[in-house]
Amino acid sequence: MTDDLLSGPRGRQFCLGVLAATQPEIWTVAARSASSPQDHGLASELAEALGSPAAVSAAESAGGQALMAGLTGAVDAARYWQQPDETDALLAQPAIRLALGPIAHALADALAAWWGPGFLDGDHQSFVQWTDERKGQPPVPGGAARTLADWIAAALADERQAAERPKNPAANWGGWWWSTPRPSELLTTTRSLPDLGAIGLLLVEDSIGWKQATVWPLVPRPDARVxxxxxxxxxxxxxxxxxxxxSLAKRHDWWRTTGIAGRWLVPDWSAVAGDYDGVHLTLWGYLTTAGRALAARPSAGPSVAVLERTVLAGWDPDETYWLNDVLTPGAAPSDWRSDGSGRWSRQG
Structure with a gap:
């Protein structure tokens, strides 16, 4: 499990973020080292700090507040349309990854104890509706088939049009970098917590800094296939x-974020809907998978070659995309407001 958590950029940022919440001096060294990648002395200083008994002890005793801080930092730093930032590059260095080993081992246990079972918590699902600009209407748990039809039509059109874009993956061109059914009108939910209407209030990739939201509890059918x-x-x-x-639509964005040029796949969500009503990304799944160029289909035969790869991008931790109409309204909605520093409070 330790290797899994350190295999991807989001997991490594999570480990550093948890320590930063309780050991700010480590974050200071990391920031200095990230901004001076040629200074091997700073990198060695960081590796020594990460391997210290104090750092390991902090990871072993990490509670919900520190774990949430680490998750928030990891999610905020996600960028799938540009090169890895300085901190991602720093944490990918072999010596730093090695030093993070005991930290990752402790945090894997702490995360499991704090979060509980990683699978979908069907009794506590909520849809987050951002209301900074206007009060939203109640979510309508219907029309998923039409929405998916519109999504695949747009995705196929985007791939066709991308044939006219520069063939050089390093060309200055951006596009539709998500691997999810986004942008779309599909309903998504995340788990509610005792003091937070939905985890989706906090853990949002590519957030634009919303400060007001209405949280709508939704209940999936007991027999929903997830x-x-x-x-x-x-x-x-x-x-x-x-x-x-x-491959054409993702060519430029995913080359920048992974450094790999080649063929790319994402799931055909309209086809997935034939077998599953929802797809849930667990917290652990996010930390170990997001942002990585992963072999989707290796070649057949004695030679080992990767024919196609895939990237999980633009999908928030614990988020479920509902591909079929299996949701019904739950309890009354609640309004929430952020103080701008990442803390949300219920209104009224």
Missing amino acids: YEIDGPAAWTGLAARYPMDV
Whole structure:
């Protein structure tokens, strides 16, 4: 499990973020080292700090507040349309990854104890509706088939049009970098916590800084078929089973974020809907999978070569995309407001 948590950029940022919440001096050294990548002395200082008994002890005793701080930092730093930032590059260095080993081992246990079972918590699901600009209407748990039809039509059109874009993956060109059914009108939910209407208030990739939201509890049908993305194998398996070629549309963005040029797949969500009503990305699945260039379909035969890869991008931790109409309204909605520093409070 330790290797899994350190295999991807989001997991490594999570480990550093948890320590930063309780050991600010470590964050100071990390920031200095990240801004001066040629200074090997700073990198050595960081590796020594990460391997110190104090750092390991902090990870072993990390509670919900520190774990949430680490998660928030990891999610905020996600960028799938540009090169890895300085901190991601720093944490990918072999010596730093090695020093993070005991930290990752302790945090894997702490995260499991704090969060509990990683699979979908069907009794506590809520839809977050951002209301900074206007009061929203109640979510309508219907029309998923039409929405998916519109999504695949747009995705296929985007792939066709991308044939006219520069062939050089390093060209200055951006596009539709998500691997999810986004942008779309599909309903998504995340788990509610005792003092937070929905985890989706805090853990949002590519957030634009919303400060007001209405949280709507929604209840999935007891017999809803949910696919769990709990790690890299579950994600690549989905892309391989329901392949959709997006090599042209993702060529530039995913080359920048992974450094790899080649063929790319995402799941055909309209096909996935034939077998599953929802797809849930667990917290662990996010930390171990997001942002990585993963082999989706290796070549057959004696030679080992990767024919196609896939990237999990633009999917928030614990978020479930509902591909079929299996939701009904739950309890009364609640309004929430952020103080701008990451703390949300219930209004009224």
